[in-house]
Amino acid sequence: MHSLKGCFCLKKSRHLLETHDTLASETCFSVNDVEALYILYKRLSSSIIDDGLIHKEEFVQALFSCSHRQNLFADRLFDIFDVKRNGIIEFGEFVRSLSIFHPKAPQQDKITFAFKVYDLKNTGYIERDEVKDMVLAILEESKLTLANDTIEAMVHKTIEEADLNGDGRIDPKEWKELVRRYPSLIKNMTLPYLEEVTVLFPCFVMTSKVRDSQLVFGN
Secondary structure (H helix, E strand, O other): OHHHHHHHHHHHHHHHHHHHHHHHHHOOOOHHHHHHHHHHHHHHHOOOOOOOOEEHHHHHHHHHOOOOOOOOOHHHHHHHHOOOOOOEEOHHHHHHHHHHHOOOOOHHHHHHHHHHHHOOOOOOOEOHHHHHHHHHHHHHHOOOOOOHHHHHHHHHHHHHHHOOOOOOOEOHHHHHHHHHHOHHHHHHHOOOEHHHHHHHOOOOOOOOOOOOOOOEOOO
């Protein structure tokens, strides 16, 4: 009986390792990176409902509860991570989504991901009200407070500059051109160190037994 149990555990361990190998081969992460992310994932997925899956409540709590503010993009981020659209984030979805933030991830992938975040209504365009949300988010990130008239002027200028075909909204091609001129629009799409994943999830301090902290992606 003990032998069978040991065999089962070994198979389970091998299956987990193979899963990590697969995720590493499909993303910019190394196997060690994936193992460290698994530690973070386990903490997030048991914070409210201990079922090994990240629910929206857990995702939002991990992202924003320590910042004392409700981020405009919480639901949109969850929807993007939840690739299967089943209301939960599985480990594979978690790793593949975070891979976009890897320094070695293609620039176009980062541009596309950022566009999806700002396309709050998922229409395939960034519309005027979404541009305003984007401007407010950038100001908040910079800890700047401006008068509403000034904000409206910034929104108008952004639309005027980005909307090359004059339809009053920003399509993916126009967004790519805007990012080319203003790279800072996607500056938060790169996390140089694995430890900096906790910038996204500030309420969870990630400690990895796999390696020391300050692990550089891909090393």
